[in-house]
Amino acid sequence: MNDGKAGSFVGAWQSSMKIHEVMAENRIRFAQRLNEMSDELASLAKEVDKNRKQTKELASRYERALQESELNMEKSKNRLEVSSEELERVLLQKEGESLKDGGLQAKNQGGVAGKRALGKAVAKGGLLLKGKNPGNIQRQEDDVRTRVSNASDSYRKALTDTQAMRQEYFNFQLPRILRALKECADEIDLGTQYHLTRYAFLFESIVLSDGSTLVPVGPEDGVGLKSTIESIDNRADFKVYMQNYAYARGGAAPRGPRREGPAEEGFLPPLPTHGGGAHSAVHVNAPIGNGHNAQIPDKGRPTFGVDLAEQMARDNVELPAILEKCCVAIEKHGLRSQGIYRISGMARKVASLKERLDKDIDSVNLDSEEWISDINNVTSVLKMWFRELPDPLLTSTLHQGFVEAAKIENDRLRHIRLHERVNDLPDPNYATLKYFLGHLHKIAEYEADNSMSIQNLAIVFGQTLFGQIIPGNGSFSGHGNGGIADAPFQNKAIETILDHYSDIFVDEAEVGA
Structure with missing residues (x-):
């Protein structure tokens, strides 16, 4: 209420409001610094995450290339093995045909041993070339030997490329990728540590500022909140209020009994008091303690x-x-x-x-x-x-x-x-x-x-x-x-x-x- 804002209370109220405004400004600045730190940390985290993803993608590409090279080498090896087995079968069959053509001549000499060798060759080579003449077998042998040679060259090249790629990946690329990832972690750690240190400094500063605002060190720093509140003088405020009230009333005669001072027809008796042991209103001849x-x-x-x-x-x-x-x-x-x-x-x-x-x-x-x-x-x-x-x-x-x-x-x-x-x-x-x-x-x-x-x-x-x-x-x-x-x-x-x-x-x- 407006009529209550008078006397020392007003000054103390305004001073306390100013003190709180100063504290509020300190808090606002503190909040702004915190907001700046938050933005910087967010930017740092975004940049580090971007670098980490790029490094991860590079590592994935190298790993995929190495896996593809190893797969290609494995396929070349399989082709070489298939071609080698086919050449072996052709050679076995060729050997079997030669034994068949010279069987009659070696009958007396080879006998049972020749039959046994021929059976073994047929068992190994199968019947793939059965009924073919020696010319076809020779052409097939040349063709298979060409494929074996090509497969061998391809396997040798794939093996060399895979070994070179594996050596480059494990000896050069992988350590570089790991160093890059560690640098990302170190960067975010150092940034966080820096901002935490900055936060500690700002927090100590705001606490010190609040303390000096509430309880100033010297008189030149102003009056603190406690001293401001203690400056309120209720008795003086009430006295001023009553003086203003009496002045506004225009000096009207007071109403009600007076506690002291002479009345028009003599002295007024004192008012009775309540409470244990109050004997002022008791007749002097009336016994208080024991008695009737x-x-x-x-x-x-x-x-x-x-x-x-x-x-x-x-x-x-x-x-x-x-x-x-x-x-x-x-x-x-x-x-x-x-x-x-x-x-x-x-x-x-x-x-x-x-x-x-x-x-x-x-x-x-x-x-x-x-x-x-x-x-x-x-x-x-x-x-x-x-x-x-x-x-x-x-x-x-x-x-x-x-x-x-x-x-x-x-x-x-x-x-x-x-x-x-x-x-x-x-x-x-x-x-x-x-x-x-x-x-x-x-x-x-x-x-x-x-x-x-x-x-x-x-x-x-x-x-x-x-x-x-x-x-x-x-x-x-x-x-x-x-x-x-x-x-x-x-x-x-x-x-x-x-x-x-x-x-x-x-x-x-x-x-x-």
Whole structure:
């Protein structure tokens, strides 16, 4: 709001905005440097990848050429072997024919040996040339010898070319390709290392710049953020604001009671104060500690049996005075008391304390030995105050809504519905419930000492906060909400709200703030 921007707050706000602008500019420059580094790294990676692909393609071409040369050599070798086998068959057949022509002449000489040689030659050479004359065999032999010679020359040339190509690839090309690939890896490694070093330097620079901006080294560097915020003077701002307000009002007469200074008809009495041990408003002749209750003057501000909203409006307070007074004393002296709130106090003491609080609550000092010697008297009085409210704390109107919500078996849904019912409470009831359940939540944190868990506290206060008739202890709420059958659900409602106290009250308050 515009009318709130005045005084030292404005200067501190503007200075803090300038400081944040300087920090933002530093961050923008840092981001720009990072963007430049990213572009350079991307360009380097693209170039290195291009070189790597080219080297890889060159290596693939050499490998394919070597494979093709080896395949060609293998084919030449196969052709040479086929031609050699064919020449061998022709020679064998030729030898077989010669033996056949001279068989009769060598019959007596060769006999069985000649037949055996001829059979062997026929077995090796087959019957391919059977029935051919020696002239055809000679021409075929010449033709086969020519093919063998050509195949041999081709194989020799392919072998020489393959050996030369293999020697060039393994001795020269492959090492050069591997060096090129290593250079690509080294280039990207060195580039990354350089930019990481650059990033470290830039990051240290931005941190140092932020630090010097927030906490300047010398006065010439300006004022830091902490000093700027500490320069806000709320009291001076408020004084200036009120002076301006009074000036704008034109000097109108002040309204309301004055706390000091003479009035027109004399002196106004001091306003009464709230809190333990405040005796300024007590009559000088009234005994405060021990003594008869009849001597305590009645201030005309009853506490018990008075509507909650009426009490708070009458006393102009945000919480009932008796609630704050008793809870503070209990937290101070009874957190570790065994069975706190479950064990009742002495009937005579409870009645005496109730009467004193009802006549003049400010005159009662709950820190005195009379009451801290048995803190259960204080807890019993507080429970009695809740039971004697004309309308219970959780109100007759919302009673059935709380009970129906407590009947839900799903924990999460029951929590949500009870949260909604709590939000439906009137403002005085909501403030009182929030404060008191915060007090009970603190009691439950000391369960190891006082044996009062959340479930035990819910059993104690289920019917008390809902306004049920409490049989067996001589006290009655008189509200008549529901019946005994609702008691388990009343306890369940208090237990769930206590169990989720932070979710229902604390978190909500922080969000509101």
